[in-house]
Amino acid sequence: MHIDSQSDPIIQMQQVSKWYGQFHVLKEVDLNVAKGERVVVCGPSGSGKSTLIRCINRLEEHQRGHIFVKGVEMNSNVKNIDTIRRNIGMVFQSFNLFPHLTVMENLTIGPTLVRQMKKAEAEKLAMHFLEKVRIPEQAHKYPLQLSGGQQQRVAIARSLCMQPEIMLFDEPTSALDPEMIKEVLDVMITLAESGMTMIVVTHEMGFARTVADNVVLMADGCIVESGPPGEFFGNPRHERTRTFLDQILKH
């Protein structure tokens, strides 16, 4: 299935620039993402790929350019930030579960506080998503009693409990032991198949090949190449892409 991201973008990034002090981390980046599209962002470390997706829900502020999510511009307007964050879930490299709350409380705190859902209803919703990520039996444990793979699946379920339209994944498997990567990727594949709009920063090229509609390579704060996985992996246009793929696929 190919989705034309130009005609119906749910996320539009136009000429987005950002600096950390003197360091120009994002250089006039353009990126459109359509509803239901799966975008994989890859690139060497320090290339700005995490910063790029963190700008979308304003964990980082961009300094130039425009970001629109469902037509609402992300700027310092608190109302806009609120509207946009309602539609976006995020999964982090280091899980960032709340260690003092049980798995169940981690999942219900958002719906009860932000959506004013009743506790019983929120717990029902939480169990639904815990079943989706295949760990309903862990509901009453604390995060640090779980394995890394289980924690990351809880984190995915926590985001899903807010029923977002878009999910951002910031290197979701990079902190995991190799034998746990698959269980997390499997959950993400299921999620992709359900039609969720996803932007995934990852080094998992197998995942990019099978799941992505669009693969984006970032280097030095710019998008170097983007295209469907067939073209991206089979016939890259840029030298930079070829060296990156060589480095990452060789071993």
Added chain:
Amino acid sequence: MSAIQQISPPVSQLPFDGRQSWANWARINLFGGVAQTLCTLVIAVLVLKVGSFLLRWGVLDAVWYTTDPEVCKQAAGACWAVIAEKHRPILFGLYPYDEHWRLVLFIAIYLVTVVVSLTPALWNRRLLIPLWVVSFAAMTVLIFGGVFGLRYVPTSEWGGLPLTIILFSGTVLFGMPVAVILALGRRSHLPVARGASVIFIETLRGVPLITILFVAVNIFPLFLPAGMEINKLLRIVVGIAVFFACYQAEVIRGGLQAIPRGQYEAAASLNLTYWQTTRRIILPQAIRISLPAITNHIIAAMKNTSFVIIIGLFDILTATTAVMQDPLWRSFYIEAYLFVAFIYFAFGYSLSLYARRVEKWTDAGRV
């Protein structure tokens, strides 16, 4: 090689665990060499000497009950009779003698309320809020009087243990929320909130508690409009509390700094507001992290209440000093102070035991 052997003693050299025989354990751990044997003997002699003195002075030769100080003077041991004789002015200070039963009730209600409030199984708003309201009202009525046919007793006549309890509880109840607000303020992105917190904390932390008490008692009233008066006891509680809050704020700030950025980001990505994030995510973890230091300051605050001696209030320690001026009994001040020390210790040690239990409960999630 030898250095490694020194830091990791042989497995047998551990506290007695019941799996070996006593004799075997003692041979290895107490008499394992010339130096060790010597240490064991010296310590044993010291323990026996001090122990036997305490036993003779405190128990065998002690006078447990008499109304005649001469009997005590004849005896070689402690004069515990002084406590029976003087416990009422020690515990209740200048409070009118015939009304002491009100303070006994006051302390009983206080202890029940505290114990219930600190028992997690009873943490339930429908129980605690009415309990606090009723206890507070009852304690106020008991100690002030003036209604229900109770004689009115002004705060200047309050003293002893109830006064210590009021000073301490007031300090913690008023000081902890202020500490949290100051700690949050100091880390705020708003320049005004940050600046105000920094100035407040650094100024008050920079002066001795005694200065703050003097200001509260002598200087502060000068700034009030004519005819307006704020109760001296209240001024003192507020003074001690803000002093306590400044120290506690820095302790809590330490806990706040230990919270990883990811926690804020996760909360932001769930769209929690600042106050929701602070109250539900950040503060519980920050306070848990700084709990040992927080406990430390709370125990210190309990003992700091004795500073009120300098402004003429008779807390339990000052009351004891005053009571022991009695020429008939004054030579037995050690026994009286030991009694007061025991009360302080009972409070302080209960606090520290409780804090240790809280640390254990909240450890559940940290494997």
